[in-house]
Every structure is written in C-alpha cells, then in structure tokens.
Amino acid sequence: xxxxxxxxxxxxxxxxxxxxxxxxxxxxxxxxxxxxxxxxxxxxxxxxxxxxxxxxxxxxxxxxxxxxxxxxxxxxxxxxxxxxxxxxxxxxxxxxxxxxxxxxxxxxxxxxxxxxxxxxxxxxxxxxxxxxxxxxxxxxxxxxxxxxxxxxxxxxxxxxxxxxxxxxxxxxxxxxxxxxxxxxxxxxxxxxxxxxxxxxxxxxxxxxxxxxxxxxxxxxxxxxxxxxxxxxxxxxxxxxxxxxxxxxxxx
Amino acid sequence: xxxxxxxxxxxxxxxxxxxxxxxxxxxxxxxxxxxxxxxxxxxxxxxxxxxxxxxxxxxxxxxxxxxxxxxxxxxxxxxxxxxxxxxxxxxxxxxxxxxxxxxxxxxxxxxxxxxxxxxxxxxxxxxxxxxxxxxxxxxxxxxxxxxxxxxxxxxxxxxxxxxxxxxxxxxxxxxxxxxxxxxxxxxxxxxxxxxxxxxxxxxxxxxxxxxxxxxxxxxxxxxxxxxxxxxxxxxxxxxxxxxxxxxxxxxxxxxxxxxxxxxxxxxxxxxxxxxxxxxxxxxxxxxxxxxxxxxxxxxxxxxxxxxxxxxxxx
Numbered sequence: 001x002x003x004x005x006x007x008x009x010x011x012x013x014x015x016x017x018x019x020x021x022x023x024x025x026x027x028x029x030x031x032x033x034x035x036x037x038x039x040x041x042x043x044x045x046x047x048x049x050x051x052x053x054x055x056x057x058x059x060x061x062x063x064x065x066x067x068x069x070x071x072x073x074x075x076x077x078x079x080x081x082x083x084x085x086x087x088x089x090x091x092x093x094x095x096x097x098x099x100x101x102x103x104x105x106x107x108x109x110x111x112x113x114x115x116x117x118x119x120x121x122x123x124x125x126x127x128x129x130x131x132x133x134x135x136x137x138x139x140x141x142x143x144x145x146x147x148x149x150x151x152x153x154x155x156x157x158x159x160x161x162x163x164x165x166x167x168x169x170x171x172x173x174x175x176x177x178x179x180x181x182x183x184x185x186x187x188x189x190x191x192x193x194x195x196x197x198x199x200x201x202x203x204x205x206x207x208x209x210x211x212x213x214x215x216x217x218x219x220x221x222x223x224x225x226x227x228x229x230x231x232x233x234x235x236x237x238x239x240x241x242x243x244x245x246x247x248x249x250x251x
Numbered sequence: 252x253x254x255x256x257x258x259x260x261x262x263x264x265x266x267x268x269x270x271x272x273x274x275x276x277x278x279x280x281x282x283x284x285x286x287x288x289x290x291x292x293x294x295x296x297x298x299x300x301x302x303x304x305x306x307x308x309x310x311x312x313x314x315x316x317x318x319x320x321x322x323x324x325x326x327x328x329x330x331x332x333x334x335x336x337x338x339x340x341x342x343x344x345x346x347x348x349x350x351x352x353x354x355x356x357x358x359x360x361x362x363x364x365x366x367x368x369x370x371x372x373x374x375x376x377x378x379x380x381x382x383x384x385x386x387x388x389x390x391x392x393x394x395x396x397x398x399x400x401x402x403x404x405x406x407x408x409x410x411x412x413x414x415x416x417x418x419x420x421x422x423x424x425x426x427x428x429x430x431x432x433x434x435x436x437x438x439x440x441x442x443x444x445x446x447x448x449x450x451x452x453x454x455x456x457x458x459x460x461x462x463x464x465x466x467x468x469x470x471x472x473x474x475x476x477x478x479x480x481x482x483x484x485x486x487x488x489x490x491x492x493x494x495x496x497x498x499x500x501x502x503x504x505x506x507x508x509x510x511x512x513x514x515x516x517x518x519x520x521x522x523x524x525x526x527x528x529x530x531x532x533x534x535x536x537x538x539x540x541x542x543x544x545x546x547x548x549x550x551x552x553x554x555x556x557x558x559x560x561x562x563x564x565x
Contacts, residue, residue, distance in 0.1 A: 052515075054480065070477035074468070109461045112528050113519040225271055228451070230468040233480025236530045239517025243505060 023168035026135075030127075030160065031181035033188060037127040037156065042119050043189035043249035044071060044182070045234040048241035050193050060195065064204060067234070068186055069211045075231040076182055077215035080120070080157035081175045082222045083107040087161025088171045095139045100162060101152045103224050108153040110228040113238040117153070119251040124156035131163050139166035176216035183208050189249060261317070267295050267352045269386050269415045275470075276413045276449060279382045282350070289350045289381060296320035296353040298340060303360035308334040312360075319343040320353060325365075329560040335364040337562065340401070346374030347412065353385040357399075361392035361421070368562060372402040372433065377409035378446065385414040391424035396555075400547065402564075403431035403486075403536070406445035414450040419457055420491055420525075426454075427550050429488035429529075431543060432467060433536055442483060443471040454491055454525065462491070462525040482515070482532035484539035488546050491526040494554055500527045507549040514542045 033040065046067070049055060055063055083103045090099035111117040128144050143162055147154035157178065164174035187201035196204065238251065260266055272280070280289075287294050298320040301313035311325060321343060325336035340355065347353070359365050367389075375383055391397045399418075406412060420426055432448065435441025453464045465487065469476060479485060490500065497520040504518050504527065513534035521528050529546055533539035548559040 066477050067480075073474070074478045078468075106461065106464070109463045109522050110465070111522065112463070112465055112530075113517075115519070117522060226273060228464055228466045228468075230466055231478045232467075232485045232530060232532060233478060233482065236515050236517035236532055239519040239528075239530060240515075242519060 020168070020170075023164075023170065024173065026167040027164060027169045027173055027177040030164065031177045031184070033181075033184055035127075036130055037123045039123050039181070039185050040188070041250040042123070042185060043193065044186050044251055045237040045241065046186060046189050046195075047193060047247060047249045048237040048244065049234075050195060051244060052237065052240070055195065061200070061204075064190060064195065065207060068183060068204065069208055071186070071231060071234055072179055072183060072208060073211060073215045075229040075234060076179060077175075077219045078222075079107060079110050079227055079229040080155070080182075081179060081216065081219040082224075082227045083155065084157040084161040084164075084175055084178055085171055085220045085222065086224045086227070087158045088165040088174055091139055091162045091165035092171075095143070095162065095165075097142045097146070099224070100143050100158060101146060103161070103227065104152045104155055104158040106224055106227045107155045107158060112235055113242065115238050115242045115251050120155045120157070121153050122250075124154040124159045127156055127159045127163070128154060131159070135163065135167060137166045172216055172220045175220050176212055179212045179216060180209070183212065192248065261297055261315075262290075262295070264290060267297065267354045267386070269384055269413065272413065273449070276382070276447070279378075279411055279447070280384075281381055283381050287350070289352065293319060294351055296342065296351065298322065298354075299356045300338065301358045301360070302336065302338075302363050302365045304362045309336055309359075309363040309365055311336070319351075320355065328563060329366075329557075331557040331560070332364065335366060335396075337366045337368065339368055339370045341370045342373065346376050346405075346407075347383040347385070348376050349378035349383065349411070350381045351383045353383075355385075355387045357388070358390040359392060359395045359397040359424075362394045363392065364396040366398040366400070368399075369401045370564070372405050374405045374407060374436070375410040375412045375445070375448075376407050378411045382411035382413060382447065385412070387414070387416045389416075389418045389426075389428075391418070391420045391426050393421040393423045395421070395424045397424065397426045397428075399426070399428040401430065403433045403484075403540070404448070405433045405436060406448045407436055408439075408441050408444045410445045411447040412445075412449065413447070416450070416452045418452075418454045418491070420454060420462070421457060422493055425490075425492040425494055425554060427488070427490055427547065427554070429486065429543065429547070430467075431484065431486040431539060432469075434483040437536060443469070443476045443479070446470065446472055452489075454489075463522045463528075465489075465528070480532065482534060484531075484533040484536055486531040486533070486539050486543050488529040488531070488543060488550065489521070489526065490529075490550050490554065491521070492554060497521065497524055497527055500553060503553045504529065504546070504549055507552070508546075511538065511542055513538050516542065516546070
C-alpha cells in the first residue's frame with residue numbers, strides 16, 4: 001500500500017506546516033455547500049417543523065436558534081459527530097476497515113427514522129463517488145468497496161471520517177467543519193422555506209459557532225458505543241415529514 | 252440464565268452494575284456517604300424469570316427474586332389469549348433511591364407468550380450522591396410473543412437514573428415494548444427538574460448483531476430540555492416483528508391513528524427492517540397514557556387481530 005503523505009498527521013502539524021494547511025483547505029472544500037453530495041435537498045426536520053405550526057407566532061429567531069442548537073448538540077454531534085471521529089481514528093491507524101464498518105453500522109442502527117437513514121446514506125454514497133474521482137487514495141478503497149457491495153450502509157459522516165483522516169484534516173477540525181456544514185445547510189433551508197432572509201441566516205449560523213466548537217470538543221474523543229442522539233421533538237417531525245404530501249425537501 | 256448464575260455471582264458488583272458506562276454517568280457513581288452503601292442488602296434488586304410453553308399455556312418455569320424487586324403469581328387477564336401470563340414486576344419501596352442497583356433478566360422461550368409490566372409508575376427520588384442504575388435484559392425465543400410495557404417513570408427533582416434495556420430477539424420473535432417518561436411529580440409542580448435521566452435501549456439478534464439502538468439522554472439542569480420542543484411527556488412504542496412488513500405496518504398504524512389534541516405522534520420503520528417505532532410527545536400525563544394505550548391496542552390489532560386487554564390497574 002502506498003503511504004499517503006501525512007495520513008496520520010492529526011496533531012503533528014508542526015512537522016510540516018503545509019500538510020496542516022492543505023488539510024484545512026480540504027475540510028473547507030468538503031464543507032462547501034457547492035460540494036456535490038446532494039445535501040441541499042435536506043432540511044433536517046425544519047420543513048416539517050414549519051408545516052406543524054410550531055414556528056408560528058413571535059420569537060421566531062429564538063425558536064430557530066433553539067432548534068438548530070439542540071439539533072447540533074443532542075442530535076448531530078453525539079451521533080454523526082462521534083461516528084465521524086471513530087471512522088477518522090480507525091483510518092489514521094491504518095486503515096482498520098472493520099472498526100470503520102462498526103461505526104457505520106452503529107450509526108445506522110441509531111438513526112431511528114427511515115428518512116434520516118436514507119438522507120445519510122444517499123449523501124454518503126454521493127460523497128464517496130465524488131471522492132473516488134476527486135481525491136483518489138488507497139485508504140478509501142476497501143471501505144468504498146464494502147459500501148458499494150451493500151455490506152455496510154455508507155453514512156455520510158463515516159465516509160467523511162475516512163476521507164478527512166486520509167486528507168490530513170485533524171479530527172477535531174473534521175468534526176467541527178461537518179457540524180458547520182450541516183448548520184450552513186440548515187440555515188439555507190430556512191431561507192428557502194422563507195422563514196428568514198439571507199442576512200439573518202448568516203447571523204444564525206455565526207450564533208451557533210460557539211455551540212459547535214463546544215460540541216465538537218465534547219465528542220471528538222468518544223467511542224463507538226456512545227454513538228446515539230436524543231432529539232425526540234425532531235424525531236417526531238422527521239417521522240411526520242415521511243408522510244407529508246407536499247414537500248420541498250427530502251428530510 | 253437462572254441455572255447459570257451461581258448465587259455468589261449474583262452478588263458480584265459486575266453482575267448488577269452496567270458496564271461501559273458513559274464518562275458522565277460513571278463520574279456520578281461514587282458510592283454513598285451515609286446510610287446503606289451501594290451493594291448493601293436492600294440496595295440490590297434482582298429478578299430472574301424464565302417463561303416457557305407448558306401444555307396449552309405459557310408458565311413460569313424458573314424464578315429468582317431479591318428485594319426490593321419481587322413479583323406475584325402471574326395472572327391470565329386477556330380473554331383473547333388465555334395462554335398468556337401477565338407479569339407485574341413490583342418494587343417494595345416508594346421508588347428508586349440513590350445507590351440502588353437493579354437487574355431484571357426475563358427469558359420468553361420459543362413459542363411462549365408473555366406480557367411484562369409494573370404495578371404502578373416508578374418514582375426515582377433525588378440523589379445527593381451516587382445514582383440509580385437499572386439493567387433490564389429480555390430474551391425472546393423463536394416464534395415467541397413478548398410484551399414489555401412498564402408504567403411511566405417519574406424522575407423527581409434532583410434524581411439521577413441510568414437504565415440499560417437490552418433485548419435479544421430471534422428473527423421470528425415478535426416484541427411490543429415501550430417506555431413513558433413523565434416530567435416529574437406534576438402535583439409538586441415538577442417539570443424536568445431531575446439531574447439525569449439516561450435510558451439506553453438496544454435490540455440485538457442472538458449473534459449480537461445490533462438491529463437498532465435508541466436513547467433518552469436528558470440532563471435538564473445542566474443542558475436544558477430543548478430537544479423536547481416544549482412538550483412535557485415523551486413516550487415511545489417499538490414493534491419488533493417479522494410477521495408484517497415494516498412499511499405495511501407503518502401504513503396500517505397511521506391509518507388506525509386518530510388526531511388528538513395536545514399529542515404529537517410519529518411512525519417510522521426501524522433500522523435493518525426489524526419493525527416499527529412510534530414516538531409520542533404530549534402536554535399532559537393523561538393524554539400520553541391514553542395515546543400509548545390506543546397505540547398498543549392498534550399494534551395488537553395489526554399484528555394479531557386482537558385488542559389490548561384491561562390490565563386491571565388503579
């Protein structure tokens with residue numbers, strides 16, 4: 001196997017500062033809303049929340065902030081964030097495909113609603129296809145084969161964990177940038193649902209950055225058995241969205 | 252299970268304490284500074300129950316219990332399923348107290364059918380030190396029908412609970428189970444003022460393949476209860492079955508469901524095609540319990556063509 005430059009390089013950016021910078025640029029590329037993984041089709045329960053009338057009335061800003069922050073802290077960080085960190089750790093070591101698959105299956109088993117699972121695996125496979133041509137690297141190949149053979153789900157967070165580790169993105173930064181990318185998609189969905197304008201959306205995104213930083217630190221070292229979220233209200237929203245007749249988004 | 256546990260093994264802390272505790276939870280398990288310490292008599296409740304088909308009905312074939320957990324002779328209350336014992340697990344105190352450790356192991360053998368419930372809601376009292384842990388291990392054999400529907404949990408102000416429910420199911424077993432979390436003692440004005448309520452659920456095949464996992468992890472004093480969306484009561488009902496296709500089961504349950512004021516219900520297919528989950532959010536305890544009763548009834552009608560019986564509780 002060809003050693004990939006800086007494949008283990010998570011904390012040792014001092015060894016070659018350009019390695020570290022290249023890794024951060026890769027993270028920016030992967031978090032870009034123009035990256036073709038199909039995430040612009042997701043509202044993460046926001047569309048159903050708007051349809052349910054829960055956002056009606058005063059204090060829309062506060063409600064949106066609470067929902068987004070709760071989703072990131074109790075939903076995404078502790079499930080997708082931990083799975084990403086586990087996949088990243090397992091890749092840095094070698095890659096250890098059975099540990100990557102374990103994180104993938106665990107994350108799948110922890111996504112209670114069908115819609116959430118489908119959103120995660122559809123975007124995960126799209127990311128994998130782009131990665132195979134845009135960032136060819138030997139660390140991804142074996143896991144990618146298992147995803148394509150249907151032997152492991154191929155969740156977006158797990159694909160991203162493998163990919164960021166092999167591109168020398170430090171683990172903590174990989175988790176934080178994924179949470180940021182999800183939050184950016186979420187506020188973008190809020191504008192397309194005509195809940196807020198573009199300026200308010202950017203203000204909202206900025207407002208949740210401290211929560212993203214705290215949550216990323218909290219989950220970056222957690223282990224595979226800790227994968228799981230607790231967002232009962234958004235779970236019900238996601239389940240009701242599955243049966244909605246009129247909808248703009250796939251989640 | 253029952254034959255395999257030596258009496259000394261039952262009293263080893265590793266037997267009645269969940270392993271792999273999350274760091275936040277193990278940080279709480281520091282023992283008690285006064286009174287009966289963790290592991291003392293009266294502080295470790297054990298219940299082991301083996302149910303198997305015997306002639307036309309399912310019977311208890313082995314049982315071990317240690318106070319404060321106990322149970323009375325099962326009763327056969329379902330006129331449509333006279334073969335099915337209804338087992339009421341009881342706790343001899345007013346509720347669960349700091350330093351308590353509980354472990355329940357119930358096996359429903361191949362072809363057997365049983366319903367496990369409690370006599371009344373379970374209160375968890377305030378903890379000044381340590382916490383309460385409860386392990387519930389259920390095993391459903393080939394073709395077994397098992398229901399596990401305990402009454403709601405009521406976490407009081409300042410209480411700490413860690414619970415791990417682990418269900419092992421053969422692929423042909425059918426299991427209906429669920430849980431309800433009240434906001435506290437409503438009459439005392441308590442609404443999510445406990446310290447920690449952490450309940451993990453995992454359903455596995457006998458070869459340890461994980462089918463799905465779910466958890467309620469609420470630490471309102473530290474983290475708020477934003478994830479409840481302002482609702483007071485949360486309940487979940489899970490149907491693990493291969494009898495009806497999950498997509499068809501979701502459609503059927505949705506079709507049977509009715510609009511209820513102050514209650515939100517969502518239905519979805521569980522991971523790995525193993526069944527259906529129903530999530531309920533409600534504004535009051537009464538509406539939550541009523542919804543759960545109706546959903547249980549709908550689940551039974553869909554899976555067996557039989558209604559839910561009256562459980563003869565208060």
